[in-house]
Each structure stands twice: as structure tokens, then as C-alpha cells.
Amino acid sequence: MNRKDLPTIHVVHSGARLQCTSYLIDGPDGAVLIDPGSGEVEAEVIEGIRRTGRRLDDVPFCLITHCHVDHCLGANRFRWRGMKLLAAPRTAEILRAGGHQVWYEYPECVVPTPVDLTPANGEIISLCGIDVRVVYTPGHTDGCASYLVETADGLAAFTGDLIGSNGNPGWAGSEGFSVDSTLASVEKLIALKPARAFWGHGVIARPACDWLRDARDLGRAGAWVIHAELHPDVKPTAEMMNDER
Helix, strand or coil: CCHHHCCEEEEEECCCCCCCCEEEEEECCEEEEECCCCCCCHHHHHHHHHHCCCCHHHCCEEECCCCCHHHHCCHHHHHHCCCEEECCHHHHHHHHHCCCCCCCCCHHHCCCCCCCECCCCCCEEEECCEEEEEEECCCCCCCCEEEEEEECCEEEEEEECCECCCCCECECCCCCCCHHHHHHHHHHHHHHCCCEEEECCEEECCCHHHHHHHHHHHHHCCCCECCCCCCCCCCCCHHHCCCCC
């Protein structure tokens, strides 16, 4: 692939309550959305896509890093808009079932969500002219996946919530959380030597391998991010309901 054909990365939305950072990978034949969010800011995510110069019709695929509300509750409506959803098999299983593993406090607001593609661990799948390496990185949940793409700035890794921005690994309030799996997943990513890291709630400014090594060392030292409560102050809004429109 010529360098001019290498994909570029855009942040299409970030910073809202109960909302992950949503990214667009813009390739030669269209674009791919990473994590649509909770649905509360669906209109803003769509507007962010349009600001990149792409129409929604140019984005036929949505990749989901894991099954938590702030990353995937809005996936159903993006699928209704024509996107195919891609996730690791365990995440796909949870989304297809719906329920509490997506939103612990309000499982009644979670509807079963079909997932179209479940690539194998390590598989490289071509989407819109973009070669995406799918790497299973369980730990934060047992179905987490990271997505790696080659860009003009080097290998970019989209890691979901495996690690926080400060390098502290894990969020141990999740069903399926595992210390051992998290550390093994971090080691797996270190071996792939990404140049840039895009985690579930922001872009990492420093070199990705430094961030990953710090996370490994902090995890080995027991410096995990532990939260006893989830989102007790967040109530469902009309925008977060998954009734088909």
C-alpha cells in the first residue's frame, strides 16, 4: 500500500458523560468507526463523522472494543443505519443476549444487538481498504479486543479500556475482570510494538510502548484501578433508549 493510501485517524467525539471516545479510521475506500458510545450523543458522533468529510454512508463498519454501556449501548442504532458490527466472540455473545453485563444498573434498557463479524484472534481483516489486525486482549472484560492499523505515523493501537491514560491497568469493577489476563494482554500488545495508542477515553500523547510498559510494571506492583461503584448518578435518557426508529 502506498503511503498516500494509509488510513488517517480522527476523534469524532469525546468527553461526554457515560461516553467513550469514538474514533474514525479513514481509509481509501471508506471509513470505520471504533466504539459508537452509549447512544446519548449519537447525533454528535454523526456530526463528528461529517466533520471529517465523510458521510454516514461512507462508514459501513463499526468495531466494538468491549461490552460496556459507554462503548456499545448505541451500537444497535448505528446498525439500523446500515453499519455492520464487529466484535470479539465473547463480546458478541453478550451483545446478542443483552442485559446486565452491558449496563449493570439498568439492564432493562439493553436490547439484544446482532453482531455481524467475529474475527479470530490475530486475524487481519480488510475493511474499506484498511488492514485491521484484531487482537483479543481480555482483562478489563473477558471479551475485550484491540484493533491495530498501520498509519503514516506508525502502528496505531485502539485498546479500549484495558489500561487508563495514566498507565494504571485494569478497572476491577467489571464482571469478567482478570489481573492475569490483563497483564498477559499488555504483554501481547508490547510485543506488537505500536507507535501510537488510542484508549477508550482519549489519545495517549506519549509513545505507546512506554505507556504499555508502565502499565505492566504498575500491574505487577499491584497498582490497579479499583472502583467499588459504577455510575450510580447516571440515569437513562431518551437518547439512550434502543427503541427502533
